[in-house]
Amino acid sequence: MTAPTATILPLDPFARFRAATRARIGLGRAGDALPTPALLDFQMAHALARDAVYGTVDWDALSDALPLQATGPVIAVHSDAPDRATYLRRPDLGRRLDAGSPARLHAAADTPCDLALVIADGLSAAAVQRWAAPVVHEVLARVPGWTVRIVTARQARVALGDPVGLALSATLAAVLIGERPGLSVADSLGIYLTYDPRPGRKDSERNCLSNIHANGLSPALAAEKLVWLMTEARQRRLTGVDLKEEAPTLETTRATDPLPPVP
């Protein structure tokens, strides 16, 4: 019996397109189905994305990597979602602090601050682990003289920055948060900036920088854009759609569809 031969074309007709897109084009066919290598590539990408969603941040290692000389120690908070399963079902709980968190914030907030940097796990622990510390370094280097507090937030949504910012009497809250993983990038970090943070702020009152990852925004460029936004926000005393026109953002949401994937 002879070995079966795969009907794979000798030359890749899509070769000249591949540099132009990360899309999974020209995968070949096994009958009507995916060839085995393409099938397993997909499964690995999905597994990485799933593990990013269900992974946990090593908060100790992250704190060790943060520049805390000027900010004081990290303040750790937790949302009202006790675990990941609840977090995924109940975004409302991920936007509220749990019972123990306010006391820790108040203990650390003897005076108002200019900026609360809230590092939130969101939907990608991998993104936070890899990009949060480099971004914080780049941001702090650009705002000498600002009073900054650093908060780490577990099972957190973007809007958890509102009660945190309020408790710290912060002028601005910048939430660094793991974005919903895609198959091509599982460790993308986003930043949501809110002026005068307090519960009840709408998403339209925030500015967003997304796609901070190896093939997207670099930490330095993200910090550059964030500091531009923060400076404007302090002068104009607002964030949100009125700043959006001038904010150089890279957004990849389904712009006109029911839900932009805000973590």
Added chain:
Amino acid sequence: MASFSRQAGGQRHTFDSLAAVMACASPRRSGDELAGLAADTDTRRVAARMVLADLPLKIFLDQPLIPYETDEVTRLICDSHDAAAFAPVSPLTVGEFRDWLLSYAATPQSLRALAPGLTPEMVAAVSKLMRNADLMAVAGKCRVVTAFRTTVGLEGHLSSRLQPNHPTDDPLGIAASTLDGLLFGIGDAVIGINPATDNLSACMTLLSMLDEVRGKYDIPTQSCVLTHVTNSLQAIERGAPLDLVFQSIAGTEAANRGFGISLSVLAEAQDAARSLKRGTAGNNVMYFETGQGSALSADAHHGVDQQTVEVRAYAVARAFDPFLVNTVVGFIGPEYLFDSKQIIRAGLEDHFCGKLLGVPMGVDVCYTNHAEADQDDMDTLMTLLATAGVNFVIGVPGADDVMLNYQSLSYHDILGLRHRLNLRPAPEFDGWLARMGLLDDSGRLPPPDQPAFRRLLG
């Protein structure tokens, strides 16, 4: 407000309103739990279904779930209701209506005649009493055929949207994904791009590019850039080659306001697109997307369960004779549909409810990476929908949408579905595949040989 009560399962269950009966009768889903509307026990859920089964269909005409005075979608539903079409089923309860829909008396012809007499609330109610197989059986009897350059929805056919999205709208990248799809026979429903920005000139560039590709290969299909309806109106004014007007829609006036639309702007866009007379097989010019949970996310659900609000969106769609409508069922996220069980159920509900109302329903068979679902679940849902006669599904290269970061079907998936279930693309497009030498003797689409590649990729 009237309350409803029933002794069932060893205890008395009371529901404060008709909306509460509807919400509690829904199969369990995370969005209704998030909204605080879901039944808290399984027995209460079944008790609500027992209450619902005994209610007259007419109650939904007498008691609007969202007030007529404050919601233009309710006004549309009430004012366009066709009492004569409704007459044959008007004496029935919701439970009797289910039995009738499943009966042999409910033929494709009688269901088509009935559609203008049904309101979304009646259709949502009966769907809550149906198992998945019931939803498939009745949807399979409802044929809704529409046309632009292709004819979509015919018996024995399965159409597809080719979705060549790119994170920065790179023309070469979009062309690559488009050609890849055409080689799989994908794109007879539409070649439709979700643009990376809502910038008008960028959208017009994409429209021109898609129109050139279509013209170059003389492909009988239509293109669409899924930008806001007001952008499409401006593009038409500026002479862009626009085939279909796209818009996301929802089932309440407030949720539609969140999308920046009203019924009047949709009507304006429909008139503008029709005036271009670009269709050759027909002049259905609107393309709508919907999804359970969109009203709740906009805090515009009025205490009504997410599935019922979703069906009200189909009443909005129906008013504009759309060419295509699809639910983005698994895209919305696990806070609305938690896992594959909920996504599969919702996909079948949405398809059934749309078809029964006379809407040309397709489904984006899809999921996000934070939902409990994977490719195996999409295999299940696409097969169930194709068996139920879904008008179209959506395909992206390798099931991976690199712009929206979610998974839809792959071109492979749709091709396999057609071959296994012996379904063909739209007749006009099928003829083009034959002319291009892409079909074999039995009408199947084998992997293309080198000459076919050269013709398309040259």
